[in-house]
Structure formats: C-alpha cells, structure tokens
Amino acid sequence: MKLVHHLALAAGVALASAAAAGADAYPSKPITMIVPTAPAGSTDIMARLVAEPLARALGKPIVIDNKPGASGNIGTEFVARAAPDGYTLLMQYSGYHVGNPALYPNLKWSPTHDFVPIAMVMRAPHVIAVSGTLPVNSVQDLIAYGKKKKGGLFFASSGNGSIQHIAGELLARQIKEPMTHVPYKGSGPAINDLVAGTVDMFITTPPSVIGFLPSGKLKALAYTGAQRHPSMPHVPTSAEAGLPGYEVESWFAVFAPAKTPPEIVARLTTEIRKIVESESFRKKVDDQGAFAVYMDPPTLAKFVDQQLAMWSKVIKDADIKPD
Known part of the structure; x- marks a missing residue:
C-alpha cells in the first residue's frame, strides 16, 4: 500500500511539475490574434495596440490575422474551433460576442461554451x-x-x-x-x-x-456616453444634442478557445493587465476617444452573461433582425 501511495504521490508531483513547466515554456512559438473584422476599424486598432506590447512581454511575435465576414462570425468561429493551446487568440468586438447570439438562431459558436475570457481591454461609447x-x-x-x-x-x-x-x-x-x-x-x-x-x-x-x-x-x-470625452471636448453628448437617453457603448476583449489551460490564461491576463493599466496604453486609448478598462477572466465572464441578457432584450424589443 505504501508503494502505491508513493507512486501516486510521485505521479501527482510529476503532473504538477509538467503543468508548471508548460506554463514556463509558453509561448514557444508565434501567437496568432484573430480579428473578425477588416483592417483599420476599432477592433483591428485595439488588436494592434495590445499585440505589440504583449509580444514584447511574452518574447514571441503576435501575428494579427484579419478574418472579416458574416458579421464577425467567420473569424469568431475560427477561434472557437482552434486548438486550445494559447496560440490562437481572439480580439473580440462586443457587438459580435453578445449581439450575434440573439440575432442568429443557427449560430455555430457559443460566447460562453466555446471561449474562455482572458481580459477586457477597452470600453467605448460611440x-x-x-x-x-x-x-x-x-x-x-x-x-x-x-x-x-x-x-x-x-x-x-x-x-x-x-x-x-x-x-x-x-x-x-x-x-x-x-x-x-x-x-x-x-x-x-x-x-x-x-x-x-x-x-x-x-x-x-x-x-x-x-x-x-x-x-x-x-x-x-x-x-453617446453620459459625459463628454476629454479628447473630443467640443462634441456634445447625445442628451446635449437633443437625444436624451440615447446611450450606446461597445467594449473589446481578448478571448481564447474553451479548455485553454488555466496557467496559460493566467499568464496572458497578467501580462495584458500590466499593458492596459500602463500610462502609455491609457494615453493611446484616451487619444482614440475611448477608455482603457481591464477585467480579469471571472469578472469578464459575469459581465458577458449580463451583456447577453441586456442586448437580447434590446434586440427583441426593437425587433431588430439581420438584413
């Protein structure tokens, strides 16, 4: 019995050591960040703002791969089906992640089942x-x-x-x-x-x-925020412009395929937090008329659930359907 116990203990230690070694070894090759839109839009801009400092922090290149089409579903589904090894990430736009599930009944990906949250990086009124x-x-x-x-x-x-x-x-x-x-x-x-x-x-x-x-x-x-943005001080809010109650906000976040190892998720969110909370990143996002906001994986997961419920109601109440 003692021999069995020692063997089991040794196996457990070996597995823990292997997991730690895997985390330490990650990444060992370039990472691809999928953008489900064409170049030059906000999602693409955010991907590049995050990818450059993240590549420096991880010591490996991050390749931006734009996969537009089908209202973001092509790029999003590509990541949902990718290997959960940390080498394929998604810079996601909120409209796709929490709007599409209410608009497309035959969606081939799930925002909650097919992805693990890594970090929110930006929130932006329109x-x-x-x-x-x-x-x-x-x-x-x-x-x-x-x-x-x-x-x-x-x-x-x-x-x-x-x-x-x-x-x-x-x-x-x-x-x-x-x-x-x-x-x-x-x-x-x-x-x-x-x-x-x-x-x-x-x-x-x-x-x-x-x-x-x-x-x-x-x-x-x-x-479309509650207050004017410092980078556009002369642009009135919706309420000031005669549209009371008209407030619209998007957010951008990094996701990975479901079942990505937790140690890789932890490494990525730790490095992204440093980036998002840095003065240089905040200034760049401020200059873009938006707000740098970090959310860790558990907080982002809860936020996604709330957003799914909210946008589903908005879409249903307004009777909005894909053209």
Whole structure:
C-alpha cells in the first residue's frame, strides 16, 4: 500500500511539475490574434495596440490575422474551433460576442461554451459621425436633412446585427424617421465610404473615426456616453444634442478557445493587465476617444452573461433582425 501511495504521490508531483513547466515554456512559438473584422476599424486598432506590447512581454511575435465576414462570425468561429493551446487568440468586438447570439438562431459558436475570457481591454461609447461633405453641423440638422432626402438617411455598420446596426435602428425609432442600413465587412470599409460621402452616417466607436475629425473629412455630431470625452471636448453628448437617453457603448476583449489551460490564461491576463493599466496604453486609448478598462477572466465572464441578457432584450424589443 505504501508503494502505491508513493507512486501516486510521485505521479501527482510529476503532473504538477509538467503543468508548471508548460506554463514556463509558453509561448514557444508565434501567437496568432484573430480579428473578425477588416483592417483599420476599432477592433483591428485595439488588436494592434495590445499585440505589440504583449509580444514584447511574452518574447514571441503576435501575428494579427484579419478574418472579416458574416458579421464577425467567420473569424469568431475560427477561434472557437482552434486548438486550445494559447496560440490562437481572439480580439473580440462586443457587438459580435453578445449581439450575434440573439440575432442568429443557427449560430455555430457559443460566447460562453466555446471561449474562455482572458481580459477586457477597452470600453467605448460611440460617436454619431457624418461625412464632412454633408451640409449638417448638429444632430438636429441631420434629422432635418434626412426628412428632406429621398429614402432618408443611409447609415453604415460593420455588419448585420453589429452594435452599429442596432444603434442606427434605435436612432431611427427615437427620431421616428426611417433610415436605410448599409452593412460592411468591418469599420474600415464603412469609414472609406463615409469619407467619400457614399453613406451619410456611421454610429461607431471613436478609434475608427477620430483621425478624420481634425481635417474635416468627417464630423462628429454627438458622443453617446453620459459625459463628454476629454479628447473630443467640443462634441456634445447625445442628451446635449437633443437625444436624451440615447446611450450606446461597445467594449473589446481578448478571448481564447474553451479548455485553454488555466496557467496559460493566467499568464496572458497578467501580462495584458500590466499593458492596459500602463500610462502609455491609457494615453493611446484616451487619444482614440475611448477608455482603457481591464477585467480579469471571472469578472469578464459575469459581465458577458449580463451583456447577453441586456442586448437580447434590446434586440427583441426593437425587433431588430439581420438584413
């Protein structure tokens, strides 16, 4: 019996040592961070802001791989099916993670069963942005312009069912005017058409539009947070612009495939926390018109559950369906 006990104890120690060695050895090769949108949008910007310092901290390259399409479902499903070894990560946009489950009944991935949370990195109210060529300078100007325009306002989104899509539908209901939804495969292509004047409006997170404001290529008519953002002090809140109660916020977080070893999750979230709480990262995110916010895996898991319930109700109450 003593021999069996000693053998079992030795096996347990060996397994614990192997797990520790695995954590110490990670990563031993480059990591891929999947972005389920086209380049140049907010999700892509956040992935690159996190990936560069994370690669330095881990000592291995992090490759950004954009996989846009199907309202984020192509890239998200790719990560859900990837090996749970810490070498495939997802920089996820909240609209896809907590909006798509209520919009697509046959979704091939689950936000709770197929992923393990790593860390939240940013929260961002939206801006109501219009083309610089549009003859409006306020939300009230925009509403009046839409009433006169044949077909009403054309608003862009990063895909059917995205929070930008939902934001546009909620605005149409609030102002009681029909608007036409124009979906794109990410914020980047939507911004290109907004600058060109092909679409009238894009309600999106500030990082994808803020660089176009100083030149006048785009105009920000309202910020959908409770308070103005320091990087855009002259942009009124929705309430100040005449849209009381119209508040829309997105968030961005890193996830890994379910069953990723806890020691790898712990290593990643520890390093990402250092990045998100650093002054340099906070300044970069502030400059983008958003807020650097860290959440650890358990807190993020609870937050996702809350967000799933909230957005499901919003989508159902507003009767929003993918086009």
